[in-house]
Structures are given as structure tokens and as C-alpha cells.
Amino acid sequence: MKIIVLNGSPKGEDSITLQYVAYIRKHFPQHDFRIFHVSQRIKKMERDLEAFQEVINEVRSADGILWSFGLWVLCAPAQYMRFIELISERGMEAAFENKYAAVLTTSIHFYDHTAHNYMRAVCEDLKMKFVDSISLDIIDMMKEDRRREITIFAEGFIKSIREQAVTSRLFNPLTFSDFVYQPTEPKTKVDPGTKKVLVLTDANDIPTNLGKMITRFKQSFAGEIDVINLNDIDIRGACLGCMRCGYDYNCTYKDGFADFYNQRVRSADIIVFAGTVKGRYLSSMWKTFYDRAYFWNHTPSLAGKQLGYIIAGPLRQNPNLIQILEASSTARQHANHVDIITDECGNSAEIDALLQSFAQCLVSLAEKGYIRPQNFLGVGGHKVFRDDIWGRLRPLWQADYRYFKKHGLFDFPQKDIKIRVMSPILMLLTWIPAVRRKYYANVKTFPAGRLKKLVEHVD
Ligand SMILES: Cc1cc2nc3c(=O)[nH]c(=O)nc-3n(C[C@H](O)[C@H](O)[C@H](O)COP(=O)(O)O)c2cc1C
CATH class of the missing domain: 3.40.50.360 (Flavodoxin domain)
Structure with missing residues (x-):
């Protein structure tokens, strides 16, 4: 065979x-x-x-x-x-x-x-x-x-x-719409104040839906915002996996990517990634961006920022990609994943309104410094990184190790003295049938009761 x-x-x-x-x-x-x-x-x-x-x-x-x-x-x-x-x-x-x-x-x-x-x-x-x-x-x-x-x-x-076995299918084929977005100029403008807004794209050709969505989003703001096309950046190639960046975040490539990322991407408060669905991902140029940004290893280089996406194409048919995009903001970056705006509703007025409200929302959340608490995508991901950065991959990921240590990210439960002392005592006590009955009877009401009291006392 x-x-x-x-x-x-x-x-x-x-x-x-x-x-x-x-x-x-x-x-x-x-x-x-x-x-x-x-x-x-x-x-x-x-x-x-x-x-x-x-x-x-x-x-x-x-x-x-x-x-x-x-x-x-x-x-x-x-x-x-x-x-x-x-x-x-x-x-x-x-x-x-x-x-x-x-x-x-x-x-x-x-x-x-x-x-x-x-x-x-x-x-x-x-x-x-x-x-x-x-x-x-x-x-x-x-x-x-x-x-x-x-x-x-x-x-x-x-x-x-x-045996020429029969095989199952899990994914419906993608269908692409021929809807043409016709934007109108906004009547009001969003003032970004002191917040720096950046749109990163792999194609901002005006005639495409993506190009028009970027332009309309740009027009939502009172002042100028930055739009950078990745094709205009000196990127000699995709990541080669040499891992030398693990020591001190230095990329071996001698091109413009690291400077671009450090100076122009990291200096923005609000970053909107704009791309078109290509097969089951965005373009390989977008993947090159993500892979090359790996020179920051597992250190969240965009932590604290407001991140969002403007996407043309059938994203709703691709929940896996939605999860990748969300995790790219939360699990990888500890940033706020604000929203994803697509052209899939097929209604130009609705897209105008969505982009306008997106601009408003990004600025308002940036002003409040809001970072949505992480869900499983971030919490689970953090534990995978934490264990390997502290453990077997520490010699390789020394820069990550220093960052995690400095920012208290080695939050192992073993380090919680109260839990270490109280848990065995509680477990021993539950060996007594009467205590066990009472303990499990209270399990339903105790956590909420404690929180009720807290709600009364905290600001
Ligand atoms: C640029 C880069 C990105 C990586 N991203 C991930 C990742 O997202 N998830 C993961 O579990 N491992 C990740 N890894 C670890 C690799 O998957 C792992 O080292 C793998 O064995 C490499 O396989 P290869 O030598 O065949 O390329 C990454 C490694 C590199 C170099």
C-alpha cells in the first residue's frame, strides 16, 4: 500500500x-x-x-x-x-x-x-x-x-x-454568498479620545466587502486611525520553529516583523484584525502573522488590550474558527475579546450599524479598561502553559518563565496554604457519619449563603 x-x-x-x-x-x-x-x-x-x-x-x-x-x-x-x-x-x-x-x-x-x-x-x-x-x-x-x-x-x-471502509462526515461544506456590501457614511462619529486604534488586515482592496467594511469602520471614528496591510510589512517568511526566541523573545529572522509588532501593534490600545474566510481559516498570510508573533512565546504580548475582528465570508459556518479567533485574544493574549463583525447578515444597513456600534464599544471598553474574566478557553489554556513553563519546558522558555514568575502566574493550588491545611482536616471530619451528613446537607446552601453575606458587605 x-x-x-x-x-x-x-x-x-x-x-x-x-x-x-x-x-x-x-x-x-x-x-x-x-x-x-x-x-x-x-x-x-x-x-x-x-x-x-x-x-x-x-x-x-x-x-x-x-x-x-x-x-x-x-x-x-x-x-x-x-x-x-x-x-x-x-x-x-x-x-x-x-x-x-x-x-x-x-x-x-x-x-x-x-x-x-x-x-x-x-x-x-x-x-x-x-x-x-x-x-x-x-x-x-x-x-x-x-x-x-x-x-x-x-x-x-x-x-x-x-477494506475500503465507509467513513463519516462531521462538517458541512462551506457555502459562500455573493452579497455585495454597500456602505453609507456614518451620521455620527466615535471619539477615540486618547485611545490608539489599529486595524490590521491582509487585504484592504476597496472593492471587496472586507475593504468596504474596513473603510466604513474607519469612518466611524472622529479622528484618523491606523490601517496596516500585512503585505506592506517586511516579512521574509513564516516561523521556522527554531525556538531561539524562548530565551529572550529575540526572533532569528532579520526582517521587519519584530519591530513592526513591537512598535506598531503593541503600541495600540485597540486592535481590530480584519480578514476573509479562506477555506477553514483565514489566509495563510494571517497565519504567518500569528506564527511569527510567537517570538513572544507564551507571554501575552497584547495583554490588557481590546481586540476584535472584522471578517468577510462564512464564519458562522465555521465555529472552529470562531473558537480559534476568540482563544487568540483570550487564551493567548489575556486581552478582551470584544466581538466579531461579519458581512453574513447580507444587509448593508445592518453591517453599517454593527460596525458603528463596534467602534463605540471598543472605545468605551478601552476607556473602562475592561477585560472580561476568562472562560474555559483561557482558564484551561493557562493551566497547560503554566505547568509546562514551570516544569519540563522551563529551560527552553526562560523568557516566559521570568514573565510568569513576575506576574504571579504560577498559581498552583498547592501554594494555597489555607487549602492545604483545611482540605485534609475537612476530609478527616467527613469520616464521622454525623459530620458527613451535615456537611453534604449544607453543600447546597453554604456557598450561596456565604456569597449572600459577602454581597451585603462589599462595595
Ligand atoms: C511557532 C510554534 C507554535 C506552537 N504552538 C503550539 C500550540 O498552539 N499548541 C501546542 O500544543 N503546541 C504548540 N507548539 C509546540 C509544537 O506543537 C511541538 O513542539 C511539536 O512537537 C512540533 O512539531 P514539529 O517538530 O513536527 O514541528 C508550538 C511550537 C512552535 C514552534
Whole structure:
């Protein structure tokens, strides 16, 4: 059986994920696993149609495709997304149609589910037969149980191909609207006061819905606001995953990105990200922005700011992307995720009103310095980062470690002396049946009762 492995790590042979593929290959020597470093060679494939076509031809003659990548910033690396863009830009979808597909990733399990949803949806859009996916921690190879699970996963994939198994679908195909937004000039203007507003976009061509939404949003303000097109910034390439930034936030790239990010993005109080839905994400240029901003590692470089999105295209059909956008503001940045305005209502007057109120809301929340308390996206994400920054990845992420320490983010429950003392005492007491009865009888009323008293006394 011929399995094409599309290696999405820009690190090529040095990819961690690829070592898991090598393990599978070792276990199934009777099958031909052919590896293509599509992310590492993305620039060549953009320039050289033959290099791209070579991969597509191999895909066309394959029995199965294994999408293999390390998770980068809640999804696949920007280079991999570019490869996926090239498939549709060059009309090569047919090569993938009806091929069996599986997905293997490595990560520290921070938003691995969004990356897996993304990849499965891409497979389904390509009309592939999606069999299964597996999300592994970077060190899972060291665990016997995990190695066993990896072989079961691979066995299942191969069996499905051999038996031409039926596969399920989870994502509806996207439908794109041909609605044309016709904005009108605002009657009132929002005064941003001392707040600096920045719109970042990957395309502000006036005739598109996105371009018109940006212009209308800009007109909502009394003064000038900054609009920056990422294509005008000196960005030589997407993140290469060298991790050297882990020591002191210094990016190895010698281009304009770090200065742009530090001086122009970080100096704004309000940042609106504007883009168009492209497949199951925004453009690979947007992903390049997010991946390159990783030079701040897990330190929330936009903490305390008001962030929002203006999106053209079918975002509502893509809850996974909505979650990625929200988590990008909250879980990654400890910023306030204000809202996402799209053109999907298909009504120009309504979009005008939405953009106007969005501008008002962003300024008002910035003036109040409001940061919405985090939900699971942020709370859960924080714990994943906290444990690895304090623990096994501390030598790598030294800059993060210093930031987390300084800002009291190592908030382990073990450090709460009161809980450490009281919990065992309470547990011991509940061994006494009468105390236990009383304790559990009070569990329903006690927390609310305590809060009731607090409400009476606090300002
Ligand atoms: C730029 C960058 C972004 C990353 N983002 C995430 C992430 O969002 N979630 C996660 O769990 N791990 C993340 N990681 C860790 C990688 O997923 C992990 O190291 C993976 O094993 C790399 O695989 P590779 O060597 O095959 O590229 C990131 C690493 C890099 C370099």
C-alpha cells in the first residue's frame, strides 16, 4: 500500500512529529510510506509548479494520505496552510478526492482540538475519506501505552484503506454568498479620545466587502486611525520553529516583523484584525502573522488590550474558527475579546450599524479598561502553559518563565496554604457519619449563603 505523508513541519527531517511517522513506518514495513516535506519546501513549491506537481502526482497515485504536523498557534503551521491554499488556487482538489486520510499531530495539547477540527474539515472539503486522527504529546514516544495506541491508530488507518471502509462526515461544506456590501457614511462619529486604534488586515482592496467594511469602520471614528496591510510589512517568511526566541523573545529572522509588532501593534490600545474566510481559516498570510508573533512565546504580548475582528465570508459556518479567533485574544493574549463583525447578515444597513456600534464599544471598553474574566478557553489554556513553563519546558522558555514568575502566574493550588491545611482536616471530619451528613446537607446552601453575606458587605 502506498501512503503519502505530507509533513507539515517547517523543520523537515528534524520534525518531532515525523519521528512518530518513522515509528509507524518501522511497524508496518510491508507498506510504502513516502514523505514529502511540503512546509519546508513551500517557497519552492510556490515558485516551481513542477515541484508542487510532483507531490500532487504522488497523492493521485496513493492509497492513503497521512497529514502529519506539529501544532503551531492553535492550528497547522502557516506553510502547511499555504500548501492547502495552493491545492485550491491551482485547482488540484481532484487528486485528493476519495483518498483515505488520517491526521497525526504532536503538541503540548494547547488547542490541539482546534487544529484537528481544522484538518478534518479540510479533508472533508477535499472530499477525502477521513478515517481518524491522533494527537500526541511531544514525549509520548517514551510511553509504552502511547506507542501501542499509535500502532493501533496506524493499523486502523491501513485496515480502512484495505477494506475500503465507509467513513463519516462531521462538517458541512462551506457555502459562500455573493452579497455585495454597500456602505453609507456614518451620521455620527466615535471619539477615540486618547485611545490608539489599529486595524490590521491582509487585504484592504476597496472593492471587496472586507475593504468596504474596513473603510466604513474607519469612518466611524472622529479622528484618523491606523490601517496596516500585512503585505506592506517586511516579512521574509513564516516561523521556522527554531525556538531561539524562548530565551529572550529575540526572533532569528532579520526582517521587519519584530519591530513592526513591537512598535506598531503593541503600541495600540485597540486592535481590530480584519480578514476573509479562506477555506477553514483565514489566509495563510494571517497565519504567518500569528506564527511569527510567537517570538513572544507564551507571554501575552497584547495583554490588557481590546481586540476584535472584522471578517468577510462564512464564519458562522465555521465555529472552529470562531473558537480559534476568540482563544487568540483570550487564551493567548489575556486581552478582551470584544466581538466579531461579519458581512453574513447580507444587509448593508445592518453591517453599517454593527460596525458603528463596534467602534463605540471598543472605545468605551478601552476607556473602562475592561477585560472580561476568562472562560474555559483561557482558564484551561493557562493551566497547560503554566505547568509546562514551570516544569519540563522551563529551560527552553526562560523568557516566559521570568514573565510568569513576575506576574504571579504560577498559581498552583498547592501554594494555597489555607487549602492545604483545611482540605485534609475537612476530609478527616467527613469520616464521622454525623459530620458527613451535615456537611453534604449544607453543600447546597453554604456557598450561596456565604456569597449572600459577602454581597451585603462589599462595595
Ligand atoms: C511557532 C510554534 C507554535 C506552537 N504552538 C503550539 C500550540 O498552539 N499548541 C501546542 O500544543 N503546541 C504548540 N507548539 C509546540 C509544537 O506543537 C511541538 O513542539 C511539536 O512537537 C512540533 O512539531 P514539529 O517538530 O513536527 O514541528 C508550538 C511550537 C512552535 C514552534
